[in-house]
Amino acid sequence: MAVHSAAIAWRRGEERFVDNRYSRRHEAAFEGGASVAMSSSLHVVRVPFADPSAVDPEELFVASLASCHIFCFLPIVAAAGFCVDSYRDAAEGEMAKDAAERMVVATVTPRPRCQFPGERLPSDEEFAGLHEQAHRECFWANSVRSDMRIEPETYR
Numbered sequence: 001m002a003v004h005s006a007a008i009a010w011r012r013g014e015e016r017f018v019d020n021r022y023s024r025r026h027e028a029a030f031e032g033g034a035s036v037a038m039s040s041s042l043h044v045v046r047v048p049f050a051d052p053s054a055v056d057p058e059e060l061f062v063a064s065l066a067s068c069h070i071f072c073f074l075p076i077v078a079a080a081g082f083c084v085d086s087y088r089d090a091a092e093g094e095m096a097k098d099a100a101e102r103m104v105v106a107t108v109t110p111r112p113r114c115q116f117p118g119e120r121l122p123s124d125e126e127f128a129g130l131h132e133q134a135h136r137e138c139f140w141a142n143s144v145r146s147d148m149r150i151e152p153e154t155y156r
Contacts, residue, residue, distance in 0.1 A: 005031060006029065008027070009027045010026035022049065024040035024045055024049055024051070025038070025054055026038050026039070037051070038056065038060070039051040039052075039054035040056060061108075062091050062093035062108055065110065065144070066089045068140035069135065070089065071138075072135075072137045074087070076133050077122075080122070080126070082120060082121070084116060085116060086114070087113070089113070090113075091108065093105045093108045093109075094109075104145075104146065105146050107148075107149060124154075128152065
C-alpha cells in the first residue's frame with residue numbers, strides 16, 4: 001500500500017507565544033520537492049497572526065478533493081471515447097457545525113467545466129454519469145465524511 005507524506009515546519013521566532021499572539025505561517029514540503037506556504041484561515045485567526053498570502057488547510061482540503069476528482073475523471077472520459085480540450089474547476093468548501101457542534105468542512109462542491117472539441121460530445125446524461133463514476137472512484141471522496149457535491153458544467 002502506498003504511503004504519502006508531508007513535512008510541516010514552523011518556528012516561533014521572537015514572539016512570546018504564551019499570549020497566543022504568534023504567526024501561524026508555516027511551510028508544508030512534499031515528497032516531490034514542492035513546498036507550500038500555509039497559514040490559518042482568516043476566518044479563524046486574524047492578520048497579522050494569519051498570513052492571507054498563504055494557503056490554509058481548508059483550502060488545501062478543497063483543492064485535494066477537486067484534484068482527485070480530475071485525476072479520476074479524465075481517464076474515464078478518455079476510456080469512453082471523448083476528448084477533453086480543457087478542464088477548469090471553481091471548487092468551494094463550506095464550514096458548518098456537525099451534530100456534535102464541532103466545526104467541520106461540511107460540504108465540498110467542485111464545479112468542473114469541461115470543454116470538448118466539436119467532433120464527439122457527451123450528452124448531458126453521459127456527462128453527469130462520467131462525473132458520478134469519477135466521484136465513486138476518487139480516493140479522497142471515499143476517504144472523507146464531508147458531503148462532496150459535484151456540479152459539472154460543459155462549455156464549448
